[in-house]
Amino acid sequence: MVDVRPGDLVRVVKRGGLVIEGVVLPSTEFTSENHLVIKLSSGYNVGVSLEDAVVEVLVEKYLEPATSEETSKVTVFRGGGNLKIAFVSTGGTIVSKVEYETGAVRPALNASDLVEFAPDFQELSSELVVVDFMRKLSENMTPEDWSRISEEVGKYLRSGADGVVVAHGTDTMSYTAAALAFSLRNLGNPVVLVGAQRSSDRPSTDALYNLRACPIVVRDAPFAEVVVAMHGTTDDLYTLIHRGVRVRKMHSSRRDAFQSINDVPLAKVYVREKKFELLNRRYLPRTRSSDVRILSRFSSKVSIIKSYPGIDCEIFDYLVDRGYRGVVVEGTGLGHVREECVESIRRATDSGVVVAMATQTIFGRVDLDVYTTGRKLLKAGVVPVDDMIPEVAFVKLSWLLGNFPEDSPSEIKSKLVSNMVNELGSPQSVEIFPRWYHGDRLREAEA
């Protein structure tokens, strides 16, 4: 029997003529020596008995687990295509593996292993620069990290990359995507954040499929925006390309956890067919220029406060005392907090704190003109952020306070509600609200 290792692309020919081609997955306690688990190009995994079978290794690609924590290792590949792509890994599940001692998942793979695992990268690129930039689980990302990632990504855009792919943990991927969308302006080419809900060493990983979609976006996207590339369904059917300022992780574990909010996804990519399909005609067009503007400062003095019944209004005083300069309130409904808090909020705005109002309903827009509570909040200086996702309003406010330190609060407020990168003001569309399960009968009626 030939020497087959996880990551190898193999062809297994069984007696009788059945041919199975795919990538060998790491063996588990459930696989015996006489079996291989192979990931088919369809995305499905099959167990193959090697009895009466001929195995041929088509391409050797072993996913060597990295042991060092060193970062910023740069590897350059020369591929068979004509694109210049940079791949910047920041960590996350996509570069993680299961620690067999503890069972926990930690970032331990090299970025170059990842792109080798996704052959489309080298197939489509003439020059592929792979950077092991950070190894962070994304819950630990900070606004200072957003600055560092912005500078790194901006560097490759400036040096003529046709696109930059950023591997990132999924927990706060949408926050970082929004941060890059504000900090990298006049992009010229797309920046694609990609991640995985299952670590890359697991047979069920979604990393491979999502990774393979990225160079196709770089090749075909007509937009120059910061986007998120994650599974569109629970199967390997297509990867959705979401606008970075309009996407949210909406499930703790599903592969299709990332979904567009108050907007239609920009595109989808059918990886097997290498097909790119545009879904949304509202975007910043690609110019292929390399004169990106980098505004990479973020203030760490911005907070998100979620409103809830009986909230202690002194939290606003606390934030003023702690030197906060911005607060995004996740209000209820159209953007409300209890009336009792209006005075504390007024004291905050009087002290120069920018208080923005978003909604905890996530979908829809805030409107402080409808109810008396909203009107009082407006009078207290609160700025409603229209249909901006609360987390995006938080990132934008952090970015504004970081990059425009000379601006008055009213100038910051005005910029906060001015559309910059399609983060607000989507056209009203019934389709934007997802369809919920209301019983079989309905589902049948719809089908």
Next chain:
Amino acid sequence: MVDVRPGDLVRVVKRGGLVIEGVVLPSTEFTSENHLVIKLSSGYNVGVSLEDAVVEVLVEKYLEPATSEETSKVTVFRGGGNLKIAFVSTGGTIVSKVEYETGAVRPALNASDLVEFAPDFQELSSELVVVDFMRKLSENMTPEDWSRISEEVGKYLRSGADGVVVAHGTDTMSYTAAALAFSLRNLGNPVVLVGAQRSSDRPSTDALYNLRACPIVVRDAPFAEVVVAMHGTTDDLYTLIHRGVRVRKMHSSRRDAFQSINDVPLAKVYVREKKFELLNRRYLPRTRSSDVRILSRFSSKVSIIKSYPGIDCEIFDYLVDRGYRGVVVEGTGLGHVREECVESIRRATDSGVVVAMATQTIFGRVDLDVYTTGRKLLKAGVVPVDDMIPEVAFVKLSWLLGNFPEDSPSEIKSKLVSNMVNELGSPQSVEIFPRWYHGDRLREAEA
């Protein structure tokens, strides 16, 4: 011409024989004297020219706007049915009207006007007790209000009501629904919260349809749970009956803003057909007993903290200093906060504060066993709340700390993750995650 007033049920017979029956809506600046706007039983509103028409008032029901702020006015109606129903109004848009001076919406209608507007109440009930209990916009509800509403609703259940309907503002309706679900145990009969996204004096109001669904729930529901009755679609197609501990306002303005999270709605009601359809077989069964147990205390020393990149961990110390006894953290992904906060959280749990972990993804369950960050949080004493909605975990923790003051933090933690009223531990089901719009092609493929 006969004297026709808004709220009257009229029959208009046009020359040629066209017959239009419905409820007259208030005139607006757009309706002329020779026109009526009529809400048909289909839910649609039509403008009717009175030229060559005969108008007959079938039932006079004028929606007299209340001017007083007095509450707890009790009115008893004798109807033609056989149910004993209590209708407790707490305020909200459903009892609100537009102030023509300012254009703002304020609670100003009598509860008895509302039930008169929804004839099904009197049709199905032998005794209908209508209580003007509060006139609060729901953003101003507090845990103390939950106690008061619990006592009031419990009183009618104890006195043999077949069901209690609670009119409530939509902003925090799901919080109050959860509060009642925990405070009223061994219900025997259903408690139905109902509201409106458009005030009842507006032609587009959704109040009437949702109200009419309530007595049908009281008549037909096989469950004795606290539920929320709100529009299932943007049309008057059906009202969804959501489990009170499994529902969330997911849009700031749509009629179908309320949707079930991590669970299937309990039922739907087709109002025109007066038809009740059960969707979910997991429920607390109706016993029609009246020995409800009321545990109506809520601690106001519980907070919700949303995690975000770079969050200042001192917020946990602040809460300890302010005497908080419980904190629900809306973590990222499977339930994470930045590792830097683990120490502050440990100090909080060491001081006896119960720190619970939910997820800001809203959908899915938390799992602190997968990643190293989660494991550290577990060691620091954090309790993961499985698939409980963050807001429900907050209400439950407030209720536990209010009603079991002698319990140790570990007893409270253990109760928090023990299922009581189907607030956690739903069976995994693909259908629970809504279907998002991924482009026309997909929608066609699905149809």
